[in-house]
Amino acid sequence: MNRRPGFVVYGLLAAFVIGSALPLYWSFVIGSHTKEEANQVPPPLVPGGHFLDNARRVLDTTDFWSAMLNSLIVSSACAASVMFVSTLAGYAFAKLRFRGSNVLMGFVVMTMAVPTQLAIVPLFILMRDYGLLDTLVAVALPTLVTAFGVFFMRQYLVDAVPDELIEAARMDGCTMIRTFWTVAVPAARPAMAILFLFTFMMVWTDYMWPLVALQETETLQIALDRLALTGQGQTTDYALVLAGAGMATVPLLILFALSGRQLVAGIMQGAVKG
Amino acid sequence: MKLSPYLYISPFFILFGLVGLFPLIYTGYLSLHDWERLYYQRGEFIGLENYRFVLTDPVFLKSLVNTFSIFLMSSVPQVIVAVAVAALLDNHLHGRTFWRMSVLLPFVVAPTAAVLIFGSLFADKYGVVNAILDGVGLEPIRWHVERWWSHFAIAGMVNWRWTGYNALIFLAAMQAVPRDLYESAALDGAGRIRQFFSVTLPMIRPTMIFVIVTSTIGGLQIFTEPRLFDDTPQREGGPNHQYMTSTLYIYVKGIEDQFYGRASAAAWVLFLIIIGIALLNFGITRLLTRRHA
Numbered sequence: 001m002n003r004r005p006g007f008v009v010y011g012l013l014a015a016f017v018i019g020s021a022l023p024l025y026w027s028f029v030i031g032s033h034t035k036e037e038a039n040q041v042p043p044p045l046v047p048g049g050h051f052l053d054n055a056r057r058v059l060d061t062t063d064f065w066s067a068m069l070n071s072l073i074v075s076s077a078c079a080a081s082v083m084f085v086s087t088l089a090g091y092a093f094a095k096l097r098f099r100g101s102n103v104l105m106g107f108v109v110m111t112m113a114v115p116t117q118l119a120i121v122p123l124f125i126l127m128r129d130y131g132l133l134d135t136l137v138a139v140a141l142p143t144l145v146t147a148f149g150v151f152f153m154r155q156y157l158v159d160a161v162p163d164e165l166i167e168a169a170r171m172d173g174c175t176m177i178r179t180f181w182t183v184a185v186p187a188a189r190p191a192m193a194i195l196f197l198f199t200f201m202m203v204w205t206d207y208m209w210p211l212v213a214l215q216e217t218e219t220l221q222i223a224l225d226r227l228a229l230t231g232q233g234q235t236t237d238y239a240l241v242l243a244g245a246g247m248a249t250v251p252l253l254i255l256f257a258l259s260g261r262q263l264v265a266g267i268m269q270g271a272v273k274g
Numbered sequence: 275m276k277l278s279p280y281l282y283i284s285p286f287f288i289l290f291g292l293v294g295l296f297p298l299i300y301t302g303y304l305s306l307h308d309w310e311r312l313y314y315q316r317g318e319f320i321g322l323e324n325y326r327f328v329l330t331d332p333v334f335l336k337s338l339v340n341t342f343s344i345f346l347m348s349s350v351p352q353v354i355v356a357v358a359v360a361a362l363l364d365n366h367l368h369g370r371t372f373w374r375m376s377v378l379l380p381f382v383v384a385p386t387a388a389v390l391i392f393g394s395l396f397a398d399k400y401g402v403v404n405a406i407l408d409g410v411g412l413e414p415i416r417w418h419v420e421r422w423w424s425h426f427a428i429a430g431m432v433n434w435r436w437t438g439y440n441a442l443i444f445l446a447a448m449q450a451v452p453r454d455l456y457e458s459a460a461l462d463g464a465g466r467i468r469q470f471f472s473v474t475l476p477m478i479r480p481t482m483i484f485v486i487v488t489s490t491i492g493g494l495q496i497f498t499e500p501r502l503f504d505d506t507p508q509r510e511g512g513p514n515h516q517y518m519t520s521t522l523y524i525y526v527k528g529i530e531d532q533f534y535g536r537a538s539a540a541a542w543v544l545f546l547i548i549i550g551i552a553l554l555n556f557g558i559t560r561l562l563t564r565r566h567a
Contacts, residue, residue, distance in 0.1 A: 005365035013362050017376040020438060024383065026402065027391045042405040085285045092282035104283065111294065113487065115495055115548050118521070118541045119297035121528040122304060126297070142297075145289040176278045205384035207498040208521070212529050221386045228390055228502060236505055238394045245387035252382040260375040267378075267439060268446035 024249070031243035038239040054243035061230050061240070064247065067223035071204055074136050074219060078143040079200040083192050085145050090153025091184045095166055105154070111147040120212050127213055138213040143203050149195055156191035156269070157184065194266035197259055204252065220248050298545075305538035317535075324539035334540060336515050337523040338547075340425065344500075344519065345493040347429035348436075353485060356437050357478075360444035361470060374445075377438035385435065385498040392431040393418075393503055418505060421516040428499045428517055440485050447481035448474055483559045487552050494548050497521040520544045 030038045032051035037044055058064055092098070093105050123142060124133075132138040161184055169179045185192075207221040214222055224244055231241040256263065305324050308317030328334050359377060367373055380388070396403050396417040404414035417427045451474060459469045475482075500511045500519045510526050511518025518526075520540065528537025 005362075005367060009362050009365055009367075013359070013367075013373055013377075016359055016362075017373070017379075020377065020380050020434065023388070023391045023395065023434060024379070026395060027387070030394060039400045041400055042409070043400060043402050085289065089283040089286040092279045096279040096282070098279035101279070104287075108286075111290070113491060113549065113552055114294075114298070115491055115545060116294040116298055117495065118524065118545050119294075119301045120524065121534050121537050121541065122297040122300035123293070124529060125534065126300075142293045144293065145286050147290065147294075150286055180282075201382070205386075207384070207386050207502075208525070212525070221384055224384075224386045224390065225502065228393075229507065232505055232507065235399070236394075236397070238397070238400075241390050242394055245390045249383050249387050252384070256375075256379070256382040260378065261371060264371070264374045264378060264442060267442045 024246075027242040027246045027249075030238050031246045033239055035237050035239045038237075038242075039235050050239070051243060054239050055247060057240050058227065058244040058247060062223045062227050062244070063218060064220075064223060064244075067218040067220045068248075068251065070136055070139075070217065071220040074139045074210075075200045075203040077140050078203045079196045081140075081144040082146050082149045082199040083196045086149030086153045086195060087185065087188055087192055088180075089150045090155075090157050091161075091180060091188070093150070093154040094157035095161060095163065095184070108147050108150050112151060117142075117209065120209065123209075124212050133213060134215040134217050135213075136217065139210050139219065140203075142209060143199070143206075146199065149199065152195055153188065153191060157188055160187045160191070190262075191269075194262055194269070197255075197263060198266060201252065201255075224248055301538045301541050301545075304534055305542050307535055309532070309534040309536075311532050320535075324535040325543070327536055328539045328543060331536075333515055333518070334520070334523055337511070337518045337520045340421075340500075340511070340515075340517055341494055341496070341519045341521075341544075343422070344425045344428050344432070344496055344517070345490070347425055348432040348496075349486070349489050349493050351429075352433045352437050352440060352489065353482075355433070356440035356485070357444050357475075359437065359441035360448055361474070363441065363445045364448040374442060377441055379438070380435045381439045383435065385431075386502060388431050388435055389428075389499045389502040392427060392434070393505065396427040396430075418503065418512065419516070421512075421514075424503070424512060424517040428496070428503055431499055432493070432496065436489070440489070443485055444478060444481060447478040451477040479559070483556055486555050486559055490552050490555050491548055494544070494551065495519075495521045497525065501525075 028051075029044060029047050031054055033044050033048035034050050034053070037048060037050075089108075093101060093108075127133050127138040127141075132141075165183050166179055169183050174182065205221065207225070210219045210222050211225065218226065227244045228241050231237040304316070306319060306321060308320045308323075309315075310317045363373060363377070383391075395401055398404070398414075398416045398418050401417070403417070407414055415423050417423050455473050455477070456469055459473050464472060496519050500517045500522050501509050503517065504510065504512055506513055511522050521544070524537050524540050524544070527533050527540060
């Protein structure tokens with residue numbers, strides 16, 4: 001509502017932001033104390049000096065680095081695939097006229113509302129029958145395309161590429177595919193980056209499907225799952241578990257620091273047009 | 275010329291058909307068949323027997339109630355707070371980008387990490403929440419044991435992660451509201467609060483529908499939180515399934531116990547419920563917000 005806000009607005013926002021940050025702070029507080037200190041009543045409220053010890057225990061109990069590498073591989077592969085496939089399809093839906101395009105686009109929008117991830121049982125059977133269980137290929141397969149990606153790219157490209165530009169390129173004798181590469185892709189680049197970022201985060205944070213598809217191999221979320229189990233006992237070893245949770249969050253915090261602006265812009269863009 | 279648009283869209287449709295649509299239909303097919311666990315193969319066609327089993331299984335029914343309870347506790351406060359935060363952000367703020375990024379911070383914490391953190395905050399014995407309750411003279415709550423309180427804790431972590439995200443969506447919608455609408459409302463003597471209810475809210479109606487429908491689709495499939503909140507090794511949503519959700523039921527029945535037919539039937543029941551609720555939401559939100567406008 002475009003007014004100069006008073007301190008009440010800043011105060012309320014600050015309260016909300018601090019409240020949002022507290023759980024992260026808590027994970028660092030507990031993750032930097034020994035197991036005994038972490039289980040005291042009342043619990044410690046300021047960070048201790050044992051984070052590195054706990055980090056070492058995390059690295060001893062889980063294959064943290066290889067889990068992180070696996071997460072990185074799968075998330076990048078899915079993000080690249082979604083970005084590429086969605087840009088192709090989004091461009092066609094936004095700029096090319098063809099029979100059935102409205103019906104097919106309607107289908108894409110509808111499938112965004114379909115919870116396909118509920119189909120874990122047949123996906124599990126398929127992966128097993130094709131010998132893909134416990135491989136990164138199995139983890140990546142279901143997220144190689146998303147309906148949201150096509151929708152997102154189409155919405156962006158409708159306005160981002162003027163029809164005249166496509167016409168001009170075609171007049172100059174560009175083939176369809178060259179028009180795509182020289183006109184559409186450069187214009188689509190900001191949206192492609194955002195879509196990559198979103199898909200990357202979605203796959204990185206996914207827990208259910210890797211849990212189904214993997215056995216020995218681990219992604220970061222599965223490593224956390226195992227870590228939580230080893231942390232259980234008479235009294236849960238929260239120092240170990242929260243140090244691990246904190247360590248697993250660091251890569252995304254770095255990504256957030258580098259590209260938070262784009263993330264914010266992406267969410268707000270998707271909203272106005274969605 | 276005539277062929278190439280289809281070449282552009284075909285990678286999506288082929289891949290989506292293979293890894294999205296086909297498994298969903300296959301789930302329906304499996305749900306109508308028995309499953310020979312011993313021989314690891316599909317048994318004979320048994321009609322709706324799996325559906326009969328699932329719909330009379332007290333554990334599944336309990337999981338449905340849990341799913342709805344957690345969903346309501348997370349979606350309703352989340353939308354209200356998100357709209358409020360968006361209204362705060364929709365001002366001429368100093369450090370605009372800073373505030374917007376700050377409210378989004380919890381979103382980059384994976385649900386697995388979030389539930390481990392909240393599991394410790396809400397720990398029954400040594401948790402900080404119980405320490406605070408104790409400090410102000412209240413009885414500590416057994417968050418991992420008592421059914422509705424466990425839902426409260428789980429809803430809390432879902433809200434924590436998604437409120438800021440939804441606030442940004444609402445903010446985008448609020449900024450698209452033409453400013454002269456506010457000016458003419460102000461001329462008519464409407465105060466800020468009045469303007470919010472009679473201009474802002476009706477104008478962001480489509481976005482409300484969008485957020486409510488997407489949060490329904492996501493909220494009814496909560497899995498990570500109830501599974502990892504459980505600190506017993508079985509991890510079936512508490513010793514008495516107090517917070518087992520339907521998605522967790524599908525996982526336990528299908529992947530762990532290998533009753534593929536029953537799990538598939540449960541998946542289709544949940545699938546139909548989600549689509550139904552999403553449509554219902556869509557209708558109700560339209561109706562309610564239209565009356566305001």
